[in-house]
Amino acid sequence: MTWLIALSVLTLVVQRVLGMPGLPSWSPEILLPAVWIVAPPLLHRERHWPYHALLLGLGWDLLMEPVVGPGGISWTAAALAVAALAGLVAHRSTWAWAGFGAAAVLVVVTVRGIAYLPLGLTTAPSLAHVVRSAVLTALWCGLVGWLIALDLPTRWQRYKARRLH
Amino acid sequence: MTTSRATLRRTLLLWIMLELVAALQVRSPAGGVLLVSWLRAVAIPLERTAQYLGNLAIDLGLGAHNLQRVIADNRKMRLELEILRARELLLGEDLAALREARGLAGPGFGLEAGSVVARCTYRDLSAGTMEVRTAEPLTVPRDTPAVTADGLVGRVVRSERRRHWLQLVTNAAAAVAVQTEDGRVRALAMGAGTEELRVAYVPRQAQLVRGTQLYTSGADGVYPPGIPAVTVVRVRESEAAFLEVGAVPTARLGVTRVVLLLPAWSPVDSGDSK
Secondary structure (H helix, E strand, O other): OHHHHHHHHHHHHHHHHHOOOOOOOOHHHOOOOHHHHHHHHHOOOOOOHHHHHHHHHHHHHHHHOOOOOHHHHHHHHHHHHHHHHHHHOOOOOHHHHHHHHHHHHHHHHHHHHHHHHHHOOOOOOOHHHHHHHHHHHHHHHHHHHHHHHHOHHHHHHHHHHHHHO | OOOOHHHHHHHHHHHHHHHHHHHHHOEOOOOOEHHHHHHHHHHHHHHHHHHHHHHHHHHHHHHHHHHHHHHHHHHHHHHHHHHHHHHHHHHHHHHHHHHHHHHHOOOOOOOOOOOEEEEEEEEEOOOOEEEEEEOOOOOOOOOOEEEOOOOEEEEEEEEEOOEEEEEEOOOOOOEEEEEOOOOOOEEEEEOOOOOOEEEEEEEOOOOOOOOOEEEEOOOOOOOOOOOEEEEEEEEEOOOOOEEEEEEEEOOOOOOOOEEEEOOOOOHHHHOOOO
């Protein structure tokens, strides 16, 4: 559990780093934490995923947003949406990871826009930005899904076992 | 993975709380905290509504109070109106009585020094009695004649302070000595307990026709002579020695309001009849 929290914090920090000057302009459009709301339903893990998503969103707000709150809303909404989608889609392949990641991005962006609307801080993202963000995040989630499917620790242990023989 | 309704509800509440937290951090265009302006936007209509409801309640209370007062005033005014109507009726009655009394002062049997004016307060024509009241308590002698401007009413049978009871000429026990205006025919008008009196002892050769008026003759020692007593309404010949004559009182006993009592009259003073 602790390493999960540490990895989550690390994800957020990296996300912050992706927005630093000097890096490509599209780099902050990858929503790295999306993988934390896509993974639980796809890995059949029973977790308190809405509350984890809430904490994730609040952390997002603290690091990336002008106000704290809308991130929590948008990320929990994304978690709920992905969980609902996982109940409908049987696939658990890499493509499913990518698709769920794209869906999470769409929900996060949409709900965040709605949550910002009453605050007078709305900055309607362009369609290109949303598409780019969805695609990049889908690639990121797909990559994570592919890595999990590879099961590298098992392969590593098998490799070590062969070397010992 | 199933999503329970409780979790969804809690999540929704969390979203609302987070939105409020976010609004707490944002400044409104006016410069204040956005959450405060939201609260104000919610509170002002509530305050206005509460104020409106308060005013409505006050107005309703005042309206109910005023309505109660109006109803009470209306009731009071109705009562006063009824009193005024009653007074008007009494005044009308008094006026009519005064007119009748003025008629009593006319020629023939005008007000004399000893005459007493009395108001009729009760009458029972079928019983042939009438109750009259005088303004002052006084004792009126029994058999004192009572007249109106139209004619004879009857005689006093009982007197008690201001109340005096009369026996009407229509009473079954009443009898009045009458005669024609020229005095050629003399008779006795006797009450029968009805509106009509029987005029007895009229000779067959008497010239009486319907409408002939008969006056008191004074021969009975009770009534002064010359007062219009009855009007003949029916004359019939029969096998008997006298005519069958019916008459009605000249005085309108049913509507008379004022009578004149003549306690000062005595048969001795009057001398011969008219």
